Amino acid sequence: MSKRGVVLYLHVHQPLRVRKYSIFDTATNHDYFSDPDFASERNNQAVLQKVADKSYRPMNALLLKMLQQHPEFKVSLSITGTFIEQCEQWAPDVLDSFKELVRTGRVEIVSETYYHSLAFFYSRDEFERQVDTHRQKIRELFGVETSVFRNTELAYNNELAQWAEGYGFKGILAEGWDPILGWRSPNFVYRPEGTQNIGLLLKNYRLSDDVAFRFSNKAWEAWPLHADTYHAWMDASLQNGPIANLFMDYETFGEHQWEDTGIFSFFEAFIGQWLSDPNNTFYTVSEAVDAFDAQGEVSMPHTVTWADTERDLTAWLGNSMQQEALRHLYDLEHDVMLTNDIDLIGDWRRLQTSDHVYYMCTKWFNDGDVHAYFSPYESPYDAFLYFMNAVRDIRWRVMTHGGFYG
Amino acid sequence: MNILMLGWELPPHNSGGLGVACYHMSKALALKGASIDFVVPYKATHPEIDFMRIHSATPLSPLHRYGMGAYDSKFFEESLLGGEELGDVRDIRGVQRKYVRYVDQLLDTVQPDAIHAHDWLTIEAGMHAKQKSGAPLIVHVHATEFDRSGEEYGNPVVHEIEYQGLMMADRIIAVSNITKSLIVQRYGIPADKVEVIHNALDVDSFANYTYDDSTYRYLETLKQEGYTIVATVTRFTIQKGLTHFLKAAARASEKYDKFVFLLAGDGEQRDELLRLSADFGIADKVVFTGFVRGKQWRDAYSVADVFVMSSVSEPFGLTALEAAHHDNAVIVTRQSGVGEVLHSIFRYDFWDTDVLADQLVGIAASRSLKYELTQSVKHEYARISWASVADRCLQLYQRVKEKAYA
Numbered sequence: 001m002s003k004r005g006v007v008l009y010l011h012v013h014q015p016l017r018v019r020k021y022s023i024f025d026t027a028t029n030h031d032y033f034s035d036p037d038f039a040s041e042r043n044n045q046a047v048l049q050k051v052a053d054k055s056y057r058p059m060n061a062l063l064l065k066m067l068q069q070h071p072e073f074k075v076s077l078s079i080t081g082t083f084i085e086q087c088e089q090w091a092p093d094v095l096d097s098f099k100e101l102v103r104t105g106r107v108e109i110v111s112e113t114y115y116h117s118l119a120f121f122y123s124r125d126e127f128e129r130q131v132d133t134h135r136q137k138i139r140e141l142f143g144v145e146t147s148v149f150r151n152t153e154l155a156y157n158n159e160l161a162q163w164a165e166g167y168g169f170k171g172i173l174a175e176g177w178d179p180i181l182g183w184r185s186p187n188f189v190y191r192p193e194g195t196q197n198i199g200l201l202l203k204n205y206r207l208s209d210d211v212a213f214r215f216s217n218k219a220w221e222a223w224p225l226h227a228d229t230y231h232a233w234m235d236a237s238l239q240n241g242p243i244a245n246l247f248m249d250y251e252t253f254g255e256h257q258w259e260d261t262g263i264f265s266f267f268e269a270f271i272g273q274w275l276s277d278p279n280n281t282f283y284t285v286s287e288a289v290d291a292f293d294a295q296g297e298v299s300m301p302h303t304v305t306w307a308d309t310e311r312d313l314t315a316w317l318g319n320s321m322q323q324e325a326l327r328h329l330y331d332l333e334h335d336v337m338l339t340n341d342i343d344l345i346g347d348w349r350r351l352q353t354s355d356h357v358y359y360m361c362t363k364w365f366n367d368g369d370v371h372a373y374f375s376p377y378e379s380p381y382d383a384f385l386y387f388m389n390a391v392r393d394i395r396w397r398v399m400t401h402g403g404f405y406g
Numbered sequence: 407m408n409i410l411m412l413g414w415e416l417p418p419h420n421s422g423g424l425g426v427a428c429y430h431m432s433k434a435l436a437l438k439g440a441s442i443d444f445v446v447p448y449k450a451t452h453p454e455i456d457f458m459r460i461h462s463a464t465p466l467s468p469l470h471r472y473g474m475g476a477y478d479s480k481f482f483e484e485s486l487l488g489g490e491e492l493g494d495v496r497d498i499r500g501v502q503r504k505y506v507r508y509v510d511q512l513l514d515t516v517q518p519d520a521i522h523a524h525d526w527l528t529i530e531a532g533m534h535a536k537q538k539s540g541a542p543l544i545v546h547v548h549a550t551e552f553d554r555s556g557e558e559y560g561n562p563v564v565h566e567i568e569y570q571g572l573m574m575a576d577r578i579i580a581v582s583n584i585t586k587s588l589i590v591q592r593y594g595i596p597a598d599k600v601e602v603i604h605n606a607l608d609v610d611s612f613a614n615y616t617y618d619d620s621t622y623r624y625l626e627t628l629k630q631e632g633y634t635i636v637a638t639v640t641r642f643t644i645q646k647g648l649t650h651f652l653k654a655a656a657r658a659s660e661k662y663d664k665f666v667f668l669l670a671g672d673g674e675q676r677d678e679l680l681r682l683s684a685d686f687g688i689a690d691k692v693v694f695t696g697f698v699r700g701k702q703w704r705d706a707y708s709v710a711d712v713f714v715m716s717s718v719s720e721p722f723g724l725t726a727l728e729a730a731h732h733d734n735a736v737i738v739t740r741q742s743g744v745g746e747v748l749h750s751i752f753r754y755d756f757w758d759t760d761v762l763a764d765q766l767v768g769i770a771a772s773r774s775l776k777y778e779l780t781q782s783v784k785h786e787y788a789r790i791s792w793a794s795v796a797d798r799c800l801q802l803y804q805r806v807k808e809k810a811y812a
Contacts, residue, residue: 023693024702027623320684328690381677384684385694392690396624399631 002291003281004242006234006274007201009076009173010250011150012098013116014051014083015355017042017376021386027396032386033350041376045090052091055254060097062253062264067104070275074106074282077250078150081114081134082353084141095141102142108284109138111146111169117352118152118316120160121303122330130349131167148172148285152354154203154247154306155313158299161192161200169198171289173247175306176202180298187241189292193299199289200298203247203306207237212248216261224262227269234274241295243288247306308363315361321384322357328391335398344397351390359383407803409435410518410535411444412509412528416460418699419450419468422641423605423724424548427581428524430608432458434796443516445531447505463508464501498527506531513539520544520803526551526564529571536574542806545575547585552592553719556644569593576806579603579799581722582743588719603798604747606790607727612704621705625666625693629709633664634770637710637734639703639725642673644718647739647756649675649682651716656686657763662770665691670706672697707732711776712769715742718756726751727787735769735779737762747790750782 019035019042035042066073079098087095101107113119114134119127135146148171149164156174164172176186186202210230214220222229237244249256257263274280283291307315317323329351336348360380377383411432415425432442433455442458449462509531518541523532525548536543550568551560572578572593578600580586586600619626625635636655640646648669655667669679669692676694683692698706707713713729713736720742727744730736730751738745739756752769754761769776 023624023695024621027627028620319681320687321681321689324684324687324689379677381680384680384689388689389693392624392693395690396627399627 002242003279004238005244005281005283005288005291007076007243007245007283007285007288008074009078009110009150009245009247009285010252011078011248012056012083012250013078013080014044014048014086015116015353016044016082016086016350017047018351018356018383018386018390020382021389021393023389023392026389026393030347030393030397032347032390032393044086047376048086048090051251051255052094054258055251056091056094057097058259058264059250059253060094060101062268063101063107064097064104066268066271067101067106070271072275072281073271074108074284074287075101076108076110076148076285077101078110078112079138080112080116081130081137082116082350084137099142102144106284108148108286109142109144109146110173110285111135111138111149113152115349115352116152116354117349118155118313118326118354118357119330119352120151120155120163121313121317122326123333124163126330126333126352128167148201148289153313153316155303156300156305157303158193158301161198162194165192165195165198171199171201171285173201173245173285174203174300175304175311176204176245177304177311180300180304184296184298185240186245187238187243188295189243189289190296190298191294193297193301199292199294201243201245201285201288202298204237204244205306207233207244208246208248211246211263211266212252212256215252215257215263215266225266227266227273230266230270231273242292243283245288315363316354316357319360319362319380321362321380322360325357325360325384325387325391326352328388329394332391332394332398336394339398339401341397341401344394344401348394351387351394356383356387360387407439407520407800408441408516408518409443409803410509410512410516410521410539410541411442411458412505412521412523412531412535413444413446414524414527415468416444416446416452416455418454419446419448419452423722424525426724427548427605427722429455430606430792431795431799434792435799437793438796438800440796440800443512443518445505445509445512445528447501447527461508461512463505466501502527502530506534509535510538517541519807522546522799522803523571524548526568526571529567533571533574536576542576542803542809543574544577544579544802544806545571546579546581547572547589547721548581549721550585550588550592552588553585553721554643554645556647556718558644575599576809577601577802579802581605582746584719584741584743584746585721601798601802603795604743604790605722605724605727606792606795607724607731607787608792609731609788612728612731615704617708618701618705619709621702622668622709625668625709628664628666629711631664633666634662634712634766635666635668635710636712636714636766637668637670637706637729638714638716639670639698639706639729640673640715640717641671642669642675642679644675645720646673646675647716647718648679650718650756650759651714651762652679652682652686652688652692654716654759654762654766655692656688657759658766658770659688659691661763662767665766665770667692668695668706668710669693670695670698670703704732707734710734712737712766714762714766715739715744716756716762717742720744730780730783730787733780735776736783737765737769748783748786750779750786752779 016033018032113130149169150173186204190200359375360383413428436457445461448466448468450468521535521543551564683689713734715738723742723744737752752765
């Protein structure tokens with residue numbers, strides 16, 4: 001009988017934000033991602049360095065300490081290509097600290113699209129190329145193979161699971177959303193509809209969001225959350241099923257929840273408490289899939305994500321600007337690929353990062369404050385404007401490629 | 407002939423055509439021997455103006471005046487300025503009061519033969535000046551509140567001020583027959599009190615100008631690909647009818663693929679227009695520049711093939727003449743006064759998007775039609791000049807002066 005366990009999975013990502021890129025830059029300057037103003041929230045280097053100080057450096061130190069103190073502590077990470085590229089440029093020490101974590105053998109890297117894109121919904125070819133590129137990058141950097149897949153924003157449907165199984169993954173991650181599960185608990189491994197072998201891990205969003213979203217909310221009745229309270233909730237939850245899937249943004253630690261909220265000490269205290277019981281352990285995502293048999297089939301014919309109260313793609317594709325932006329971007333795929341121009345293809349892909357359309361979200365009501373916090377633009381309209389000018393520039397580069405017009 | 411000219415802006419501190427018209431009119435009057443005292447509500451240098459005396463009614467910078475919306479009277483009760491030292495000039499009514507007091511003092515040293523007040527902003531000062539000096543008042547109407555508010559009613563306080571001024575004026579100058587009939591019909595002013603003097607185009611101010619085709623390089627590249635560039639240069643306010651324009655753009659794009667629409671300018675409707683361009687599925691065809699002046703402004707005319715003035719209500723519309731001068735085929739609404747001086751143009755009712763779409767496709771698809779339009783229109787705007795505007799003003803001053811002092 002396997003021990004009951006926490007499956008902690010953290011998502012590490014930074015997009016390359018588009019600067020205030022006007023039509024007068026289009027066809028002239030191709031530096032969409034280099035905002036010259038270091039004080040701007042669009043300056044990618046400045047943002048990376050800020051988040052590195054607040055989150056990546058202290059959290060990696062804490063994770064390493066936990067791994068050293070607790071032989072049973074394990075964690076899974078997905079690390080996007082756009083994050084890695086920025087670290088290579090501006091914070092190589094952060095990348096080294098991730099390598100050090102992986103070297104312990106108890107940190108698993110999760111597969112995803114290199115560019116944190118929604119390519120699955122636009123181009124299967126491009127999507128697979130990005131998954132391949134990411135796997136290759138992880139192999140080079142960390143010397144490990146990935147075996148569990150997560151799609152951008154945890155955007156999941158049956159088709160994706162079937163694809164992942166065909167590709168050779170043993171596991172896949174999704175949101176454990178009540179309308180899908182009904183009376184069933186997210187604390188089991190499931191089998192996606194239409195698949196034979198792949199295991200589906202579902203986010204326990206209550207326990208995850210207690211940490212990721214509610215932890216510092218003073219209006220929350222459980223505030224301030226202590227490790228023993230959380231431990232008790234975990235115990236109660238695991239009456240139903242053997243694993244609790246805690247999926248969240250890595251930046252929860254130190255960036256979304258600042259250090260002064262007590263998030264780091266909470267994390268450390270919880271791990272110690274949890275592992276003080278010999279019946280408890282941690283699993284990486286692939287270990288969880290290996291350790292437990294699927295308890296039944298789960299079907300998600302429509303796409304489910306981990307965002308907002310709707311758990312759908314409307315934060316990224318809910319309005320016409322977002323739909324147009326990606327439509328025009330992906331319309332260029334064929335021509336962009338034909339150029340064989342690595343820089344051009346790279347820029348085109350960097351524009352696919354889902355954050356760009358997220359900044360164009362106009363759902364200002366229930367979820368709007370979250371969106372506003374994460375946007376480096378004055379308004380979703382500004383985000384749309386600069387993005388479209390960059391898309392035009394990509395088109396111009398395609399048109400003038402090979403010296404036909406240059 | 408001593409003229410007290412009451413204005414709200416002069417280049418380079420103008421945000422639209424009012425300042426341009428005042429500048430050229432005054433210059434032409436000065437050339438014919440008029441001695442002009444010109445009052446503006448802000449303090450700034452006007453390096454190119456040595457032909458008249460400029461008086462600053464307040465110590466505010468021109469930027470403050472922009473903020474208070476010389477054109478958008480709905481802002482006039484908002485307090486947009488901070489700081490105690492500004493006294494009572496924190497909203498546009500405060501600035502107007504200060505302007506009146508300044509004119510009152512100015513009349514202690516200046517004795518005009520005629521007072522020439524431009525638009526509602528300076529009408530109260532004009533009435534006061536008439537009362538104090540006994541000189542006749544000429545109210546020059548460049549736009550009424552009915553124009554500015556587009557398809558809405560507008561601000562009742564502004565209507566009231568306009569009505570008083572039109573009643574008190576000895577003579578009224580309207581910039582077009584459209585404006586004259588509006589003054590007669592909506593304000594009940596006798597038709598024989600209103601004289602129509604159309605604005606002109608100062609061709610010389612474009613003389614030392616060479617087009618830089620790298621300003622809009624993206625559009626130039628598309629032109630080589632056979633695209634037709636349709637432009638408008640305007641403020642994005644409801645008066646300008648741009649939502650209808652976009653709808654027509656979408657209709658035209660259904661019939662003819664190679665269009666790009668250049669929206670040069672900025673304003674309160676920008677976000678709505680961005681959103682509409684996406685709603686209509688033409689987001690990649692609609693290019694937004696933001697506020698343009700100098701080279702970017704002039705080059706917008708040069709890169710364009712077709713210029714559209716889509717105004718719901720446009721007293722004159724100098725930009726159409728500027729566009730004609732830059733070899734654009736011109737399309738204006740029947741609600742635009744400039745149509746009274748041009749013949750080789752297309753006209754449509756502002757709401758009739760199918761007609762505009764038809765005209766756009768017609769010009770784009772026919773090189774010879776475009777050629778005929780652009781060549782013929784040149785002879786038409788060349789017939790009107792600021793010198794003849796000045797002649798007519800001087801005659802008018804003379805008549806009212808004789809009448810007033812008779």
